[in-house]
Amino acid sequence: MVNIIVExxxxxxxIFITMYTYLCFNIFGYYDPDKKKRMLRKxxxxMFTIHMIAFVVMYLETExxxxxxxxxMQVVLLGAIILLYTxxxxxxxxxxxxxxxxxxxxxxxxxxxxxYEKAVKQYVIAAGTVALSLVVPVIIRKFKKLPEWRKFYGIAGIVSLGVVAVLGQVSYGAKLGFTIGGISIQPSELVKIVFVFFVAASFKYSMEFKNIVITTAVAAFHVLILVASKDLGAALIIFVVYLTMLYVATHQPLYLLAGLGAGSVASVAAYYLFGHVRTRVNVWRDPFATYDNGGYQVAQSLFAIGTGGWFGMGLFQGEPDTIPVADEDFIFSAISEEMGLIFALCMILICVSCYIMFLNIAMQxxxxxxKMVALGLGTCYIFQVFLTIGGVTKFIPSTGVTLPLVSYGGSSLLSTLIMFAIIQGLYILREDEEEDIERKKKERLRAKRSRQAYPQRPGKTGNVPERAKRSGQKRQEAGKGKARPEQRVR
Known part of the structure; x- marks a missing residue:
């Protein structure tokens, strides 16, 4: 009976996540607020139905x-997020x-x-971060001096990364963070957000060539520190985010081409300078040939995705435990194996839907x-999704970054929830701007109608007859009689 329920x-x-994903994109075609609300409630x-089915299966399997x-507990958390935000x-x-x-x-x-233990930790971090992130939209909406802190953003990012480069603990061959009181902290996750604010504030300050050069130098310093720490995934994200923001802000194809050229040269240099980069490239080229020397992880990932097929094995029916770090970098493979490739593809489309919303907010x-903050955060989010899924599917070499909101990782979850809260603050700002524009339009329309309904009355001078104009000759004749007597010369 249990096997039938699992199947x-x-x-x-x-079926349910396909319907959910369809609504994610179908809602963009509706302008009626009532229809949108009904679709959002669906x-x-x-979501809660999928969540319930999954836990029923896990309870039957584990008893x-x-x-x-x-x-x-999870239902309470998810319900509280929806209720409190709205x-x-x-x-x-x-x-x-x-x-x-x-x-x-x-x-x-x-x-x-x-x-289970990591899931509980993830839950606690999520609950605490949600409580913290609820104040972020207020800060974005009310605090108007955020664009003036460009120096603070730049210094804070460099100092944070520098501390990790000097004092950080080595994990998977890279200095990613450090541990305080048993809690692992990875500053590069939060530095991504601070870096976006720095670039946006710099471009807001000035778009002169001198300022662009200075901003590029600071961005390059961020990347170099991350490369020195061997955190190449974060370095690549920072590079792509800056290049995207620079091109959109300047509309100069030359900057884009120069950035791509510099990135290509840096990639070749990293291949020859870092042994673990060469290992990952060799694994990417042929993971099965290097199965016993670094290729095991990617090979097991591909086996899991292929075993799951389109519909998956079902929860507790696969073997995702054979994939190293399946709960972090390779969680997409575990989802594909047990929930199916269709489910995993729908999850990707949900991420794309988020990115479309980010861009929509930025454009308006x-x-x-x-505008630059929304663009930068959106680029950071979707490119991290691309790096994660591309790495586990052998589309690109593995970079060691996590899947936002899905993978295990306190720092990643913290930064992503704050990122979404910032986007919500920007969305509210956009709504305020649209309401202000609409209000001004209505005021101008009322004023126009008022002028048409009550035309201006003619002044009193319109009924007073004009004085008869005297000719020049008459003025001279009249002036002769009133002329002053000549003064005597002393």
Missing amino acids: LSKYLMI QNVL DIKMFAFYL LIYPKVSRLVVNNMCMLLSIGLIMLTRLN LHNMFY
């Missing part, structure tokens, strides 16, 4: 009551909130399946600083 559950979850129902308790911020983007909760729920489902904002 049926995977098809139901695929998304909530589908552990803590699964049921943990399920209720109550505190009525103008919030419900689609972004729904997608954030959907990706978070998928991550918690898979982490519970792979490692009028302030240069906020």
